Amino acid sequence: MPTATAKQRGPYAKTAALQSRILETCIELFGQTGFHNLTMKEVAQRAGISHTGLLHHFANKDELLSGVLKLRDQKRKEFFLERGVDVLTVPASTAAIKAMLKTVAANDLQPGLIELHSTLSTEATSPDHPAHDYYRQRYASSIGLYTRAFAALAERGELKSDIAPEDLAAMFVALTDGxxxxxxxxxxxxRIKRHVRLFLRSFIPGID
Incomplete structure (x- = not known):
């Protein structure tokens, strides 16, 4: 006879799996149409559930967007961790910093995730967009991380540039996004990897 824990785990697992399927569907849809042009009915149809069923899990598009952005962050973190990189911490060694910078070149090389980022980050420049603060903080965080990385290389004599680390960081983020x-x-x-390597080699000697 199933235990109480098993009974709870079954429905919970099904709910989590359905929510995950809905969010994965939204990664593609938000990337294709943006936030404003997407309707909840379209999400339900593409996810293969009823409109009422969708509203049971996500009451509105704002909740869907929040879930999608959290899922994107999770995928990004997992991508880096699989390659030995913590996206929140500058590595301790010069070799590890160089490896982190090169890893960025391949980050998110999945059509759905790139389309999501490209579409939403452009839409979200409007202050009233629900993802405005998310992208403002994301860019500030990324530029801050790379500023610390370039500054660490400069302190070790591994940065051959008259450009300040914070300016190099902003240029690096713009390059990878573009x-x-x-x-x-x-x-x-x-080609993406080659262009990133060429940029880094212009001021970090010895990076391969």
């Missing part, structure tokens, strides 16, 4: 958009038109992964 290259990912270009990748949506021509999915040449090696």
């Amino acid at each position: 290259l990912q958009i270009q990748w949506l038109y021509d999915r040449d992964t090696e």
